[in-house]
Amino acid sequence: MQKNIIQVKNLHKKYGDFEAVKGISFDVKEGEIFGLLGPNGAGKSTTLEIIETLREKTSGEVWVDGLNLDTSPNEIKKLIGVQLQTSGYYPGLKLVELIRLFAGLYNEVIDPYTLLDTVNLRDKAGAKFKELSGGQKQRFSIATTLINKPRIIFLDEPTTGLDPQARRNLWDLISNIRKQGTTVIITTHYMDEAEVLCDRVAIIDSGKIIAMNTPDKLIDELVATGFERPKEVKKANLEDVFIHLTGHVLREQ
Numbered sequence: 001m002q003k004n005i006i007q008v009k010n011l012h013k014k015y016g017d018f019e020a021v022k023g024i025s026f027d028v029k030e031g032e033i034f035g036l037l038g039p040n041g042a043g044k045s046t047t048l049e050i051i052e053t054l055r056e057k058t059s060g061e062v063w064v065d066g067l068n069l070d071t072s073p074n075e076i077k078k079l080i081g082v083q084l085q086t087s088g089y090y091p092g093l094k095l096v097e098l099i100r101l102f103a104g105l106y107n108e109v110i111d112p113y114t115l116l117d118t119v120n121l122r123d124k125a126g127a128k129f130k131e132l133s134g135g136q137k138q139r140f141s142i143a144t145t146l147i148n149k150p151r152i153i154f155l156d157e158p159t160t161g162l163d164p165q166a167r168r169n170l171w172d173l174i175s176n177i178r179k180q181g182t183t184v185i186i187t188t189h190y191m192d193e194a195e196v197l198c199d200r201v202a203i204i205d206s207g208k209i210i211a212m213n214t215p216d217k218l219i220d221e222l223v224a225t226g227f228e229r230p231k232e233v234k235k236a237n238l239e240d241v242f243i244h245l246t247g248h249v250l251r252e253q
């Protein structure tokens with residue numbers, strides 16, 4: 001039985017009079033990729049930022065690896081890796097310089113080149129952040145979440161705005177990070193991404209969890225209600241055509 005590395009119980013968050021998170025509860029098991037899915041404004045980022053200790057909750061309880069968020073936020077910070085928005089990096093610094101800077105903040109000694117290898121960016125070590133493509137920036141920002149050797153990483157919409165190949169490359173990267181034993185919590189608007197990557201997902205709507213299970217079981221439950229797609233679906237879609245024609249290999253734009 002896997003242990004619960006994150007437990008969230010009856011979490012509420014109000015911004016003034018507006019309640020963005022309305023009493024949600026869920027557990028994340030150690031070593032899983034857990035997805036928070038939901039439309040714009042559902043409360044996904046708010047929930048993530050509360051667990052990341054970056055935002056105050058209104059009420060409810062959160063534990064990370066047995067540590068209570070109210071009493072041990074600093075200990076929790078040491079266990080987690082948080083992805084910055086790509087606007088959060090000094091654009092004029094080289095990748096190796098940025099890694100050394102972050103490592104210094106975490107008081108970690110790491111080899112920047114080894115870290116860049118894990119995200120396939122060694123050949124960009126001397127490039128400035130602003131010179132990277134969108135996909136490369138995302139890969140680099142995922143690399144920086146790993147600097148403090150976290151047990152859990154939080155990825156907020158990591159593939160938004162990327163082309164189909166860059167998205168698939170990030171899926172491979174995220175799967176590899178999990179294979180090393182790191183727990184991953186991810187938010188996404190892409191259902192194909194959640195289906196491929198996530199062991200379990202919670203679907204959030206208007207601040208409430210309306211479903212939670214493995215993608216497979218959620219689909220089976222829907223089918224069991226008699227649901228059928230309105231028309232026969234072809235064996236491939238336009239994205240398959242695009243990937244078939246342009247390849248799945250890593251491309252540097």
Ligand SMILES: Nc1ncnc2c1ncn2[C@@H]1O[C@H](COP(=O)(O)OP(=O)(O)OP(=O)(O)O)[C@@H](O)[C@H]1O
Binds near residue numbers: 020039
């Ligand atoms: N600092 C804030 N002050 C006031 N309202 C906020 C603040 N941050 C978020 N909200 C509101 O809370 C709700 C939830 O926002 P949140 O960013 O958590 O949603 P989300 O599910 O991550 O959405 P998206 O998919 O668009 O990123 C939204 O209605 C948003 O406008």
